[in-house]
Amino acid sequence: MTPEPSHSAERVWGLNRNDWLLIRRDWILNRVSISMALFVFATFQVLFVQAQLDLPYVWVFLTCMWAALITLSPLAREMADQGAAWSCTLPASRIDLVRARYFGAWLLAAVGYLVALSVALLAPGSTVVPSFAIDLDTLLVGATIVSVILVFLMPSVIRFGVKGVFVLLVPLNLLLPVVFVVSKATGTQDSLENSLLAGLQSLATVIAGLRDGLSRPLFYIAIVLLLFALNWASYRVAVALFMRREL
Amino acid sequence: MEDVLEVQGLCKRYPGFALENVSFSVPYGYVMGLIGPNGAGKTTTLKTILGLLLPDRGEIRAFGLDAIAQGKKVRSRIGFVHDDPRFYDHLTLEQNAGLVGRFYRTWDFRRFQGLSASFGLPVGKRFGVLSRGNKTKFALALALAHQAELVIMDEPTSGLDPVFRRELLDNLTDLLQDERTSILFSTHITSDLERIADYITLIQGGRVVFSASKDEILESWALVKGGLDLLDRLPSGTFRGVRRGELGFEALTDDVESIRGRLGDAVIIDRASLDDVVLYTSGGAADA
Structure with missing residues (x-):
């Protein structure tokens, strides 16, 4: 199917009227499940704070992972009610639908982070320091965690519905042990482990090199652009997959 | 239009x-x-x-x-x-x-x-x-x-x-x-x-x-009813669907004039309903 152009004079933050209507609709439809997810999220924050752990990046990691997973809530209803087919009978293009999903997911992740931050800061005995939680480094680490989850999960979920989570994670979960078992059997385990470590170290070196070589503002801009490019690529894949989805 | x-x-x-x-x-x-x-x-x-x-x-x-x-x-x-x-x-x-x-x-x-x-x-x-x-x-x-x-x-x-x-x-x-x-x-x-x-x-x-x-x-399609012997007089493919009973047949046609010309008063020609048209053209009219 040729992607239908989605021009509109009424764009706000790059989104047209239909995109906002779709996001609004998803949030209204899923208000109960989103509220419940946020409640569980807030409870986790209170418990984490009570544990008095001085592990700020663990807090960032768990908080952002939760925030990213909350974004799948609207997609669950879409699958349960065969909503994707119904949505495609509305005067909205498939591109509108995918774009609304991505923007909606990021908005929801941001709301989730704000809720977590508020609860973590207000809870008595909190070890989460406000200056750390809203520091640009922390926010970029958080955005990276959310991006990694969304970039991989969204195309699969948009194409296959909620079972897309399993379509992606089950093969991954099976593939990694299989690779290790095969490498052990063939006596290449050490070289595999070394290659993986070398890969991770190279990535760390590149990032450190960028941070040292560029001025701070330029480094932040580079990371933001990189994350944007990853999300954009994921979005384009999701559009291509959704265009082919028969409903 | x-x-x-x-x-x-x-x-x-x-x-x-x-x-x-x-x-x-x-x-x-x-x-x-x-x-x-x-x-x-x-x-x-x-x-x-x-x-x-x-x-x-x-x-x-x-x-x-x-x-x-x-x-x-x-x-x-x-x-x-x-x-x-x-x-x-x-x-x-x-x-x-x-x-x-x-x-x-x-x-x-x-x-x-x-x-x-x-x-x-x-x-x-x-x-x-x-x-x-x-x-x-x-x-x-x-x-x-x-x-x-x-x-x-x-x-x-x-x-x-x-x-x-x-x-x-x-x-x-x-x-x-x-x-x-x-x-x-x-x-x-x-x-x-x-x-x-x-x-x-x-x-x-x-x-x-x-x-x-x-x-x-509804004007062009019709149900034709007659004795079984009449069917033998017609080449196969004359009707769009035929249902044979013990005493006679019932068939669907979209060429009433041709059937009337060939069989005359030997058959009864009735108006077909949409149901008849769907039934006979889909092959759903089984022999009795």
Whole structure:
């Protein structure tokens, strides 16, 4: 199917009227499940704070992972009610639908982070320091965690519905042990482990090199652009997959 | 006469099923009935028109626009009534309407309220608790409240009791008085179409058997009844379907004059109903 152009004079933050209507609709439809997810999220924050752990990046990691997973809530209803087919009978293009999903997911992740931050800061005995939680480094680490989850999960979920989570994670979960078992059997385990470590170290070196070589503002801009490019690529894949989805 | 919808050479293949070269058109302000047995390809055709399925080949134009390339514009002028309407179960009808209506620039909430009242819909109730008939009426009210110029209905009367069916068809008949709303109505209940359709397209096994005005169809098709010995006088393929009984046969033809010329008064020729046409052309008329 040729992607239908989605021009509109009424764009706000790059989104047209239909995109906002779709996001609004998803949030209204899923208000109960989103509220419940946020409640569980807030409870986790209170418990984490009570544990008095001085592990700020663990807090960032768990908080952002939760925030990213909350974004799948609207997609669950879409699958349960065969909503994707119904949505495609509305005067909205498939591109509108995918774009609304991505923007909606990021908005929801941001709301989730704000809720977590508020609860973590207000809870008595909190070890989460406000200056750390809203520091640009922390926010970029958080955005990276959310991006990694969304970039991989969204195309699969948009194409296959909620079972897309399993379509992606089950093969991954099976593939990694299989690779290790095969490498052990063939006596290449050490070289595999070394290659993986070398890969991770190279990535760390590149990032450190960028941070040292560029001025701070330029480094932040580079990371933001990189994350944007990853999300954009994921979005384009999701559009291509959704265009082919028969409903 | 201008057409609101033109389907030309539509093809769609699945494993075990193929829609082959489907063509028909719906003139402005008329009702086109799409009939055929279950699995004939009616829903596939409608889904392709709505852009839910991608055609392998063929062209679909609605309101003069390419329905695939300009689907968004086309769908803004179409109302869709599914055989099992899917809205949001946990929201009231009014909330559902508020959520869906905003997508249409021509949405008229007052008209929705008026239609709901005339259809007897409980707008304060949750969609999930409605009867099947009321769900269909709600879908129709939504379609008409955004002033759809073409209403596509996929088996809207299947599963409804006769009273509800009659009510729904009456509602449709009333609504057609404006002469600007066109309807594409798919069903396997042919009596519904005999009541409201102006044109009929029969699909069987993914192919169009005929597409013509209802009056033309009812005039040109006939049931022929006679003794079994008469069948031997005719070459095979004379009839579109034959049912043999112990005492005689009953067969369908779309060439009444030729049969009358060959068999004269030896046979009885009756008007065929749409049901007869579907039954015989689909091979569903088994020998007694």
